[in-house]
Amino acid sequence: MVGWIILAVVLFLAAPVSAVIAVMAASRSRSELRQLDERLRILERAAAAGVPPATLQSAAAPAPIVAAPVEPTPSPAPSTSPPPSHPRSPPTSVQSPTPQAIGLEEKFGTRWVVWVGGVALALGGIFLVRYTIQQGLIGPGVRIFLGALLALALVAVGE
Numbered sequence: 001m002v003g004w005i006i007l008a009v010v011l012f013l014a015a016p017v018s019a020v021i022a023v024m025a026a027s028r029s030r031s032e033l034r035q036l037d038e039r040l041r042i043l044e045r046a047a048a049a050g051v052p053p054a055t056l057q058s059a060a061a062p063a064p065i066v067a068a069p070v071e072p073t074p075s076p077a078p079s080t081s082p083p084p085s086h087p088r089s090p091p092t093s094v095q096s097p098t099p100q101a102i103g104l105e106e107k108f109g110t111r112w113v114v115w116v117g118g119v120a121l122a123l124g125g126i127f128l129v130r131y132t133i134q135q136g137l138i139g140p141g142v143r144i145f146l147g148a149l150l151a152l153a154l155v156a157v158g159e
Contacts, residue, residue: 005137012146016153 046052132138138146 001137005142008132009142009146012149016156019157 129138133143
């Protein structure tokens, strides 16, 4: 019986720790996704402008600077004609397609399973605590300790 209580306490303590780890992993993944999204936008703009991707330089991965050996070159003879100028066309702006507005049906249809699962987990936790109290598995001291631990976890998640 004591083994079950210890297991329940360990599992109860492991939940907030795993939640913090999951939030940190999600944050890291989100920043990597933003970097990839920026690189994709640069490539799309280059493709629209007709610039080969090999000549692109991004802020995330600057090309290494290599000093080339300097060779003396003969000075060209002065010419009287000005160098030919090529008219530059204005850069074309690539606009990403605007996302379509998500309707109520799509929101409800894609998210109802998450809400039902959350409600089921909450009810399961409530009934589990109620059952352990009714069976006398958790005494008043443990209940106060677990309540304080839950309050600390909620404050940490709220921050």
